[in-house]
Amino acid sequence: MPTAKRASRTNANDSCKKITDLIFNYLTDRLTPPVRTEFERHLRICPDCVNFLNTYKKTVSLSGSLGTREIPRNVRRTVLAFLRQKMHRIVVLFFSLLAQTTA
Amino acid sequence: MPAMTALEAPRSRASMSPAVMRKAIVKPSDATRVRRRRKSAQTDTAIVERLKNDDQEALETVFDLYSKKLYNVAQRILGEAADTEEVIQDVFWTVYRKAKFFKGDSQLSTWLYRLTVNAALGRVRRSKKKKEVEYEEFLPKFQEDGHHRVRPVVDWSDTLDEKYAQREIQALLGKALDQLKPLDKSIIILSDLEGLSDKEISATVSLTVSAVKTRLHRARLFLRGHLAVQLGHSAA
Numbered sequence: 001m002p003t004a005k006r007a008s009r010t011n012a013n014d015s016c017k018k019i020t021d022l023i024f025n026y027l028t029d030r031l032t033p034p035v036r037t038e039f040e041r042h043l044r045i046c047p048d049c050v051n052f053l054n055t056y057k058k059t060v061s062l063s064g065s066l067g068t069r070e071i072p073r074n075v076r077r078t079v080l081a082f083l084r085q086k087m088h089r090i091v092v093l094f095f096s097l098l099a100q101t102t103a
Numbered sequence: 104m105p106a107m108t109a110l111e112a113p114r115s116r117a118s119m120s121p122a123v124m125r126k127a128i129v130k131p132s133d134a135t136r137v138r139r140r141r142k143s144a145q146t147d148t149a150i151v152e153r154l155k156n157d158d159q160e161a162l163e164t165v166f167d168l169y170s171k172k173l174y175n176v177a178q179r180i181l182g183e184a185a186d187t188e189e190v191i192q193d194v195f196w197t198v199y200r201k202a203k204f205f206k207g208d209s210q211l212s213t214w215l216y217r218l219t220v221n222a223a224l225g226r227v228r229r230s231k232k233k234k235e236v237e238y239e240e241f242l243p244k245f246q247e248d249g250h251h252r253v254r255p256v257v258d259w260s261d262t263l264d265e266k267y268a269q270r271e272i273q274a275l276l277g278k279a280l281d282q283l284k285p286l287d288k289s290i291i292i293l294s295d296l297e298g299l300s301d302k303e304i305s306a307t308v309s310l311t312v313s314a315v316k317t318r319l320h321r322a323r324l325f326l327r328g329h330l331a332v333q334l335g336h337s338a339a
Contacts, residue, residue, distance in 0.1 A: 015249020024320040048251045051258035052243065058260035059327040062276050063295035071174040075188045080166065082192050087159045087199065 016042075019049045023056055147211035154202035162199045169212065170195075172297065173219045179292045180223040180285060186230075190222045209306050216299070216307045220289050227285045236282040238321065241328030244339040253339035259331065279329035287322040294319055 019042050025031050026039055043050050150168075153161035170191065177190045197218055205214060244252040263272060280288055286308065293299045293307060301319070305312045328338030 015245070016251045017243075017245040017249040020243055020245075020324075021320075024316060024323075048254055048256040051256040052251070054258045054260040055256075055331065056323060056327050058263065059276075059323055059330060060295055062272060062330075063280075063291055063323075063326065064298075066179075066273060066276065066296055068171065068175045068296070069178070071171050071191075072184075075174070075184075075191070076170065078188065079170070079192045079195065080163065083162060083166070083195055083199070084159075086196055087162070 016046060016049050016052070019043075019046070020052065023053060027057065027060075148207065151202060151205055151207065151211060154199065155205075159199075162195065165198060165211075165215075166195055169215050172212075173215060176216065176219050176289075176292055176297065177223045179280070179296070180220070180289055181226060182281065186223075186226050190219065190226060193222050194218045210303075213303055213306050216293065216297075216303075217309075220293070220307055224285050224289065235284065238325050241325045241332065241338045242321070243324060243328065251339060253337040256339070257331070257336045259334050259336060263334070275330060275333050276326070278333070279326045282329060283322055283325060287318050287325075290315060290318050291322050291326070 019039060022031060022035070022039055026036065031039060043053065146168075150161050150164055154165070173194060174187060174191055177194075178184070178187045181187050181190065194215065198215065205211070209217075246252050267275070280291065283291065289308060290304055293304045294301070299307065301312050301315050304310075304319075305315045308315070310318070332338050
């Protein structure tokens with residue numbers, strides 16, 4: 001679990017599992033300096049964790065590059081027409097109620 | 104010649120320093136975020152005040168400002184165009200009706216994201232349930248001593264762009280995203296696509312920041328594993 005509390009218990013004999021748990025906080029710069037040093041020390045001796053980290057980062061960057069689509073014109077038109085109609089009904093209802101109370 | 108360490112290995116970005124490696128997840132800096140938030144907060148406060156006074160044009164202003172973002176969020180969660188249109192319709196109508204109750208404890212955008220995610224998740228719950236994929240199958244596995252169970256772990260991050268066209272990669276990722284639990288998918292969308300902070304996501308999906316981080320990390324591990332399997336490698 002990527003929490004700072006857990007991160008603070010990390011020591012020099014980190015296993016790959018612990019490193020994997022810390023990736024989230026490492027990439028968002030939330031590890032304490034000693035934990036980060038140990039994390040990076042592990043990376044220097046473990047090609048598997050380096051490769052794992054690279055593929056994790058690639059996954060995140062791919063998610064971010066999915067991009068946004070424009071709202072289709074017909075959808076925009078339909079939704080705005082729906083909202084205007086609903087608002088218009090409320091105004092009509094308000095004035096009819098007002099007319100009734102003042103009559 | 105001294106022995107090469109893992110970080111000095113010739114493959115991929117292994118020669119990068121850890122500090123450089125860490126900088127992969129680029130989100131706006133805190134200062135930029137604060138500046139943007141102040142500016143948008145001023146605009147939002149004015150719009151909400153107009154909505155509270157039944158200013159109908161204000162709703163169209165909110166629509167112009169946020170409909171694209173909200174449409175994309177709903178579309179990604181739902182996958183169905185018709186459902187997305189109805190969700191967006193409901194969200195903006197709710198905004199108009201409930202603006203009077205908006206106290207400004209959160210940003211307008213957070214409220215809008217919350218309405219959208221809740222509406223989309225509600226529809227997912229009511230629709231036919233898809234068989235849920237077991238996350239375990241795509242999460243990394245470790246030996247009892249904590250080391251990777253399947254070794255070597257393959258770094259496919261460099262070769263992905265060479266082997267596949269952008270559209271194919273997006274299709275692979277889209278397939279993996281669709282296998283996520285709807286709430287986790289929403290969190291990934293809000294974080295990695297919309298760039299919301301963990302705190303903003305926490306306010307949007309009504310979970311603690313810690314729960315958001317845990318779900319986000321697990322969902323990313325799942326996506327990574329799913330991609331690895333689709334590319335012919337082990338998820339571990």
